[in-house]
Amino acid sequence: xxxxxxxxxxxxxxxxxxxxxxxxxxxxxxxxxxxxxxxxxxxxxxxxxxxxxxxxxxxxxxxxxxxxxxxxxxxxxxxxxxxxxxxxxxxxxxxxxxxxxxxxxxxxxxxxxxxxxxxxxxxxxxxxxxxxxxxxxxxxxxxxxxxxxxxxxxxxxxxxxxxxxxxxxxxxxxxxxxxxxxxxxxxxxxxxxxxxxxxxxxxxxxxxxxxxxxxxxxxxxxxxxxxxxxxxxxxxxxxxxxxxxxxxxxxxxxxxxxxxxxxxxxxxxxxxxxxxxxxxxxxxxxxxxxxxxxxxxxxxxxxxxxxxxxxx
Amino acid sequence: xxxxxxxxxxxxxxxxxxxxxxxxxxxxxxxxxxxxxxxxxxxxxxxxxxxxxxxxxxxxxxxxxxxxxxxxxxxxxxxxxxxxxxxxxxxxxxxxxxxxxxxxxxxxxxxxxxxxxxxxxxxxxxxxxxxxxxxxxxxxxxxxxxxxxxxxxxxxxxxxxxxxxxxxxxxxxxxxxxxxxxxxxxxxxxxxxxxxxxxxxxxxxxxxxxxxxxxxxxxxxxxxxxxxxxxxxxxxxxxxxxxxxxxxxxxxxxxxxxxxxxxxxxxxxxxxxxxxxxxxxxxxxxxxxxxxxxxxxxxxxxxxxxxxxxxxxxxxxxxxxxxxxxxxxxxxxxxxxxxxxxxxxxxxxxxxxxxxxxxxxxxxxxxxxxxxxxxxxxxxxxxxxxxxxxxxxxxxxxxxxxxxxxxxxxxxxxxxxxxxxxxxxxxxxxxxxxxxxxxxxxxxxxxxxxxxxxxxxxxxxxxxxxxxxxxxxxxxxxxxxxxxxxxxxxxxxxxxxxxxxxxxxxxxxxxxxxxxxxxxxxxxxxxxxxxxxxxxxxxxxxxxxxxxxxxxxxxxxxxxxxxxxxxxxxxxxxxxxxxxxxxxxxxxxxxxxxxxxxxxxxxxxxxxxxxxxxxxxxxxxxxxxxxxxxxxxxxxxxxxxxxxxxxxxxxxxxxxxxxxxxxx
Numbered sequence: 001x002x003x004x005x006x007x008x009x010x011x012x013x014x015x016x017x018x019x020x021x022x023x024x025x026x027x028x029x030x031x032x033x034x035x036x037x038x039x040x041x042x043x044x045x046x047x048x049x050x051x052x053x054x055x056x057x058x059x060x061x062x063x064x065x066x067x068x069x070x071x072x073x074x075x076x077x078x079x080x081x082x083x084x085x086x087x088x089x090x091x092x093x094x095x096x097x098x099x100x101x102x103x104x105x106x107x108x109x110x111x112x113x114x115x116x117x118x119x120x121x122x123x124x125x126x127x128x129x130x131x132x133x134x135x136x137x138x139x140x141x142x143x144x145x146x147x148x149x150x151x152x153x154x155x156x157x158x159x160x161x162x163x164x165x166x167x168x169x170x171x172x173x174x175x176x177x178x179x180x181x182x183x184x185x186x187x188x189x190x191x192x193x194x195x196x197x198x199x200x201x202x203x204x205x206x207x208x209x210x211x212x213x214x215x216x217x218x219x220x221x222x223x224x225x226x227x228x229x230x231x232x233x234x235x236x237x238x239x240x241x242x243x244x245x246x247x248x249x250x251x252x253x254x255x256x257x258x259x260x261x262x263x264x265x266x267x268x269x270x271x272x273x274x275x276x277x278x279x280x281x282x283x284x285x286x287x288x289x290x291x292x293x294x295x296x297x298x299x300x301x302x303x304x305x306x307x308x309x310x311x312x
Numbered sequence: 313x314x315x316x317x318x319x320x321x322x323x324x325x326x327x328x329x330x331x332x333x334x335x336x337x338x339x340x341x342x343x344x345x346x347x348x349x350x351x352x353x354x355x356x357x358x359x360x361x362x363x364x365x366x367x368x369x370x371x372x373x374x375x376x377x378x379x380x381x382x383x384x385x386x387x388x389x390x391x392x393x394x395x396x397x398x399x400x401x402x403x404x405x406x407x408x409x410x411x412x413x414x415x416x417x418x419x420x421x422x423x424x425x426x427x428x429x430x431x432x433x434x435x436x437x438x439x440x441x442x443x444x445x446x447x448x449x450x451x452x453x454x455x456x457x458x459x460x461x462x463x464x465x466x467x468x469x470x471x472x473x474x475x476x477x478x479x480x481x482x483x484x485x486x487x488x489x490x491x492x493x494x495x496x497x498x499x500x501x502x503x504x505x506x507x508x509x510x511x512x513x514x515x516x517x518x519x520x521x522x523x524x525x526x527x528x529x530x531x532x533x534x535x536x537x538x539x540x541x542x543x544x545x546x547x548x549x550x551x552x553x554x555x556x557x558x559x560x561x562x563x564x565x566x567x568x569x570x571x572x573x574x575x576x577x578x579x580x581x582x583x584x585x586x587x588x589x590x591x592x593x594x595x596x597x598x599x600x601x602x603x604x605x606x607x608x609x610x611x612x613x614x615x616x617x618x619x620x621x622x623x624x625x626x627x628x629x630x631x632x633x634x635x636x637x638x639x640x641x642x643x644x645x646x647x648x649x650x651x652x653x654x655x656x657x658x659x660x661x662x663x664x665x666x667x668x669x670x671x672x673x674x675x676x677x678x679x680x681x682x683x684x685x686x687x688x689x690x691x692x693x694x695x696x697x698x699x700x701x702x703x704x705x706x707x708x709x710x711x712x713x714x715x716x717x718x719x720x721x722x723x724x725x726x727x728x729x730x731x732x733x734x735x736x737x738x739x740x741x742x743x744x745x746x747x748x749x750x751x752x753x754x755x756x757x758x759x760x761x762x763x764x765x766x767x768x769x770x771x772x773x774x775x776x777x778x779x780x781x782x783x784x785x786x787x788x789x790x791x792x793x794x795x796x797x798x799x800x801x802x803x804x805x806x807x808x809x810x811x812x813x814x815x816x817x818x819x820x821x822x823x824x825x826x827x828x829x830x831x832x833x834x835x836x837x838x839x840x841x842x843x844x845x846x847x848x849x850x851x852x853x854x855x856x857x858x859x860x861x862x863x864x865x866x867x868x869x870x871x872x873x874x875x876x877x878x879x880x881x882x883x884x885x886x887x888x889x890x891x892x893x894x895x896x897x898x899x900x901x902x903x904x905x906x907x908x909x910x911x912x913x914x915x916x917x918x919x920x921x922x923x924x925x926x927x928x929x930x931x932x933x934x935x936x937x938x939x940x941x942x943x944x945x946x947x948x949x950x951x952x953x954x955x956x957x958x959x960x961x962x963x964x965x966x967x968x969x970x971x972x973x974x975x976x
Contacts, residue, residue, distance in 0.1 A: 120760030128885025139749025
């Protein structure tokens with residue numbers, strides 16, 4: 001099977017991500033509001049907020065240095081680069097090559113590295129606390145993500161995200177290893193919630209600094225920088241969401257345009273699911289989160305059983 | 313070329329000897345020891361680059377007066393690849409040392425230190441090019457002893473004496489295994505020349521195990537690593553940089569050299585190396601995380617990186633049997649990581665030296681806010697820290713990527729057949745990912761606590777930027793981190809022939825499946841391109857931000873402290889608190905001991921609390937073992953009781969014994 005990139009379509013997908021990603025947040029918020037019996041914000045609220053932030057000046061701490069200002073820039077750059085590498089609806093991404101999954105994961109890692117340092121640059125104990133948790137939890141989440149992708153690679157015989165997700169179609173379900181995908185799917189859901197700082201790992205709407213993870217790291221950012229971080233957060237929801245929805249929706253129609261629309265629809269559906277999870281669950285105690293991540297790891301690595309069966 | 317090779321040793325020793333001369337000013341010693349050494353290294357690099365560039369190996373054989381062995385040196389591709397960082401890093405270390413040793417002023421011992429520094433550099437080079445067992449062991453001992461004298465520089469301190477003692481014991485125990493190794497190799501032909509070495513049937517496994525223990529003690533495999541966290545903090549920083557960056561790699565070199573001498577590689581060697589790699593990698597980084605002493609932390613992190621190299625070697629050996637590209641990718645990753653680790657670890661040790669000189673302490677938790685006082689050191693330290701975490705676009709990513717690719721190919725090429733490389737790849741991916749994540753935790757701690765925030769202790773207030781002689785070598789190494797990160801393709805071209813030369817049937821290493829290999833080359837190329845694009849994108853975003861916020865109000869305020877109006881620097885998160893979640897998760901492994909307690913009464917009094925993490929193997933294995941031995945041998949003292957007539961009795965008994973034995 002040949003994978004030829006449909007460049008206009010890939011660009012459309014990129015543009016859709018850039019424009020529509022803040023909408024994922026409003027869908028989550030709207031779902032949560034409905035569960036609570038409220039009307040909820042206007043759907044365009046995240047856009048208004050971004051617009052407001054990008055208009056503002058900034059306040060910087062006396063303590064902070066250039067690291068603090070570089071953090072948001074690296075964060076958005078790496079997320080944008082990752083966005084260019086993730087396929088949308090079976091259509092290969094703008095950048096795809098053998099082994100791009102490693103660059104994808106490690107670029108996100110680079111963004112996190114700089115965000116953590118930017119948080120520590122303020123010298124605030126709260127931000128140090130958030131940085132410590134973020135670094136520890138993401139260290140635990142990284143093996144699950146890479147080994148889960150390894151399982152998909154074993155199933156599809158490819159090391160490029162575009163090919164891996166492109167080859168996941170109805171035919172692949174005949175492979176004896178296909179059930180492993182279900183476990184990988186749940187592992188990726190946990191990773192998605194962890195990396196995007198959602199309930200049950202982190203509560204983005206909490207107001208107590210002591211319990212926060214991601215939000216506390218960006219306490220001192222303001223104005224344009226905060227806008228970059230918020231926008232990068234929306235894009236990250238989109239990018240990691242696609243890792244997940246690509247597994248749920250492996251059905252590809254013959255029309256590439258329809259595939260694109262379906263994939264975006266699946267993302268919106270995922271946002272609704274996140275809203276449901278956030279409305280029906282409480283945040284876990286911090287000491288429970290490593291356990292949750294270990295569960296994600298076990299689920300992501302379970303595919304090795306099918307391979308062991310071949311050799312038996 | 314022969315003459316150039318010899319002149320390196322002459323120049324290097326000359327530089328060392330001239331530094332010994334009692335010059336009127338200490339600075340002059342530095343010029344000879346540092347600059348002279350760098351000049352010698354430049355000469356030494358000529359043949360190395362010639363060989364790496366495709367020239368034929370340089371072979372020199374002379375007889376010497378000794379009854380054993382011969383003076384046979386050979387600079388082949390493998391030696392040249394390891395010699396590259398040895399010469400380059402020791403030259404830069406020397407230049408750095410010129411600035412670093414000024415700190416000690418006219419103190420005695422500085423000249424001796426320079427002499428042994430040059431001896432260490434030339435000893436390491438001689439180890440790499442020796443092609444004879446006896447010569448190799450001589451060079452090995454020169455290197456090890458020179459390093460011992462360097463570690464003992466501050467010999468009046470008790471901790472340094474202890475460190476030197478542990479190092480000396482560890483290196484000699486390792487060397488004992490090497491003696492056995494070479495004797496076994498020479499068993500068949502009776503000659504100790506490497507080219508005549510033959511593996512007797514059935515002894516290959518024993519040879520490999522001897523090499524793993526003997527060379528592993530030098531390389532710092534987890535379990536044999538106990539000397540690293542002791543010796544590295546004790547030595548002057550350029551010395552610890554060279555020791556950690558390149559000297560421990562001679563252990564890896566020895567192991568690979570033994571592999572080249574074995575015609576057939578067993579499968580389980582690969583498994584053993586993967587297991588050693590996982591233990592060293594995870595054990596090293598977890599113990600690194602909980603350290604308070606910056607140089608001790610870096611020493612443990614070297615154990616971790618040796619583990620990563622072992623993972624690559626293990627995948628390489630495992631792939632060999634299956635004639636798959638895994639062999640090439642794993643080995644190439646390991647070889648590149650040898651170079652990369654030499655670059656970034658030396659930078660980190662040099663940076664640590666600059667920090668220690670500036671603040672007068674090695675305790676991470678006493679520092680803070682050095683970014684503003686030492687911007688140059690901070691920048692190079694940041695680059696090296698990102699590189700050691702394997703983050704793009706720096707060099708650590710390239711070598712880890714190759715090992716990852718080997719593992720992923722192990723999975724996708726062998727998943728359907730259920731062959732063992734799939735399981736090897738599975739284990740390596742998980743451990744590399746966890747090591748990478750924990751390394752990021754470790755180095756955000758180091759960088760964040762040392763350079764960011766505000767000073768936690770008033771001694772940091774007087775901290776100052778390092779002198780130019782110290783900054784310059786660090787800057788070059790940091791630039792190399794970036795350059796290699798963006799030119800992985802070029803490096804892969806150089807390391808390719810080195811890797812295929814390791815196995816007697818090296819060309820089969822690339823495997824039948826050439827497409828997978830070409831893909832890997834393309835991967836490296838694409839990654840360089842994308843990284844350049846990412847850097848350009850970052851620059852663009854900075855520009856957009858600059859244009860957008862040009863005319864807006866930017867103000868400076870104190871850090872948000874949740875409305876607490878009198879924060880002090882002591883309120884900041886410390887390194888210890890930063891890694892506390894991890895330390896408690898791995899409490900059964902790290903066994904941190906804490907002294908003192910937190911006062912929770914209504915009227916708290918001043919309290920003190922301290923934690924320290926002793927080494928698992930030091931306290932769990934070696935101390936009980938050695939104290940047991942000394943208790944056992946204490947019984948032997950009874951026969952040495954100081955009475956002359958008893959001693960005469962011993963002599964008579966021994967004589968009688970000999971007479972009886974000669975008749976029997």
